[in-house]
Amino acid sequence: SAVISQKPSRDICQRGTSLTIQCQVDSQVTMMFWYRQQPGQSLTLIATANQGSEATYESGFVIDKFPISRPNLTFSTLTVSNMSPEDSSIYLCSVVEPYSNQPQHFGDGTRLSIL
Amino acid sequence: AQSVSQHNHHVILSEAASLELGCNYSYGGTVNLFWYVQYPGQHLQLLLKYFSGDPLVKGIKGFEAEFIKSKFSFNLRKPSVQWSDTAEYFCAVTSSSNTGKLIFGQGTTLQVKP
Numbered sequence: 001s002a003v004i005s006q007k008p009s010r011d012i013c014q015r016g017t018s019l020t021i022q023c024q025v026d027s028q029v030t031m032m033f034w035y036r037q038q039p040g041q042s043l044t045l046i047a048t049a050n051q052g053s054e055a056t057y058e059s060g061f062v063i064d065k066f067p068i069s070r071p072n073l074t075f076s077t078l079t080v081s082n083m084s085p086e087d088s089s090i091y092l093c094s095v096v097e098p099y100s101n102q103p104q105h106f107g108d109g110t111r112l113s114i115l
Numbered sequence: 116a117q118s119v120s121q122h123n124h125h126v127i128l129s130e131a132a133s134l135e136l137g138c139n140y141s142y143g144g145t146v147n148l149f150w151y152v153q154y155p156g157q158h159l160q161l162l163l164k165y166f167s168g169d170p171l172v173k174g175i176k177g178f179e180a181e182f183i184k185s186k187f188s189f190n191l192r193k194p195s196v197q198w199s200d201t202a203e204y205f206c207a208v209t210s211s212s213n214t215g216k217l218i219f220g221q222g223t224t225l226q227v228k229p
Contacts, residue, residue, distance in 0.1 A: 106151075
């Protein structure tokens, strides 16, 4: 399966700042997604990263807060903007490979703490 | 709206005990079903998946799950757990028409005592 690299693996940020998380895949994939896992919670889909166009956001998530880029079939970024302590979470990238009946595979995640 | 419910939040077993983790989903259409596992300090890994066909699916490390359509269930089983199975287990579902949107259950923490 595809190898997914996420950077940074963890960070501690100040309130009001922004952080960009990168997701790099070692092969071309059809779909890329960003999830959030808040402390003690399950995973929630933030958005689908669309190659060459604006991301598709789930209810409760907006582009101004979580801008996403996907310039090609192997790379995407998620920015967490104007961070507050409530944004402290693990952010995960996932991908689906271009074959039928493929599950999503997840990166290691970025553990983000906001002071 | 789709939802996934995992019955047990925290399970403690002794080694060699049998395991069954419950998962029920709410969705009226055709679904794809998954179990993921997250070992301590590691990333989320796929245990097994169901897309169609035989409702009894076998995954890695001796795990299996049975899809019972009439009960909207996809319970995870293992006949004999090992200490190394200590992890968090997530049930997840997508609709067949929108395979991108994974809906996760709350997760079950399994602790296996040696």
